[in-house]
């Protein structure tokens with residue numbers, strides 16, 4: 001089987017916003033406690049943050065980390081997490097039926113972000129709380145000293161404002177499971193008033209309004225239209241979430257799911273444009289895809305805690321999906337979709353980052369390691385920065401549950417003009433056949449040569465990495481990719497992920 005792809009230097013989608021390689025950390029399970037924070041761990045720094053985890057995070061060069069939730073934020077009182085630790089209350093977390101010591105709050109999280117070279121993107125509680133709390137929180141985080149909240153921040157050890165510019169106005173407010181769930185009109189009105197108020201404080205803040213929790217929600221996409229009718233002139237992005245699962249154990253259907261993701265993004269892009277048209281507005285609103293990942297492996301084992309049968313445990317194992325090789329292919333396809341949709345997707349957050357449905361896993365008091373999905377995320381984050389190419393792809397396809405004629409080859413190309421490189425991220429989703437791929441490089445000049453080729457294959461789709469076998473699923477240097485007559489030629493093994501990088505100099 002053959003696939004032929006044309007890449008032209010001037011045929012582009014958009015400059016990719018680096019923030020599409022962002023991540024998410026919630027006060028949930030062991031994401032924070034024994035994830036990033038474990039004061040007794042041998043690698044812990046003076047702030048109690050795990051050094052081994054910090055290094056794995058740092059390597060990913062993550063632009064922003066969304067915090068502190070998620071469903072958790074919808075009943076969170078941010079004041080519980082500031083001030084002297086000994087005086088912070090332990091609170092019951094109603095979203096996940098656990099308890100939280102509040103040993104980590106916005107100060108500690110900000111310090112950790114500095115350590116791992118990332119920035120905070122903060123979510124505001126618009127579930128159990130509302131406008132007044134939102135303005136207090138934003139003033140605490142960003143306000144000057146000489147004011148009530150700025151002075152309290154100073155008293156708590158930090159005189160300089162945190163200068164957080166990205167704010168999520170609530171979380172999944174369309175979801176009946178959400179504490180303080182609202183109708184689109186109720187939420188849209190509140191979000192608009194909060195946005196106006198925050199803009200009165202600082203008109204430069206970037207504000208994200210909640211879109212749908214997934215595209216199977218009954219209220220989708222009317223939710224987006226109604227919420228944007230209320231908020232369009234005061235927000236910058238609308239958030240979308242989507243989780244991927246292979247419950248039916250059907251690899252072909254599973255690996256076609258990014259066709260549904262593509263449709264979801266296109267539909268919301270159209271909805272944004274309808275509202276923009278209705279309002280005769282010149283304002284650009286983008287998509288913040290601030291929760292995405294594979295999530296299903298841990299569903300059964302989580303039930304007892306989530307149903308409240310275990311009391312209120314602190315930092316239990318929750319949502320600890322152990323990812324397999326098949327998920328590498330899925331995550332590769334998802335990231336390719338974000339690159340191809342970079343004209344409208346400005347922010348995206350892998351959900352989450354450590355332990356909880358995460359590319360990084362830890363043992364309390366023990367090791368930290370890369371889950372299988374760490375690698376496609378790493379390759380996209382490190383090498384997927386620049387301009388997304390609008391590739392013309394000719395390749396046979398197959399019919400799946402979510403779409404017909406899904407091409408066997410999923411590919412994205414990124415031109416880094418400054419670095420003089422083009423990087424291709426390629427998944428072959430054919431279950432049995434290799435594909436001979438040819439990518440025609442046009443308009444890039446002569447002299448292209450391959451500078452890196454990384455391949456991920458495995459004889460078992462179920463293969464995983466564990467504390468004792470941390471590299472069972474890992475990339476290997478590829479061989480056999482060549483450039484001949486302006487064509488990048490590579491053989492794509494069945495069910496494989498690869499990255500091919502070309503230097504143009």
Ligand code: AHR
Pocket residue numbers: 026069070071072171172213291351352
């Ligand atoms: O990431 C796990 C949960 O998924 C988040 O708390 C919530 O926003 C979503 O439903």
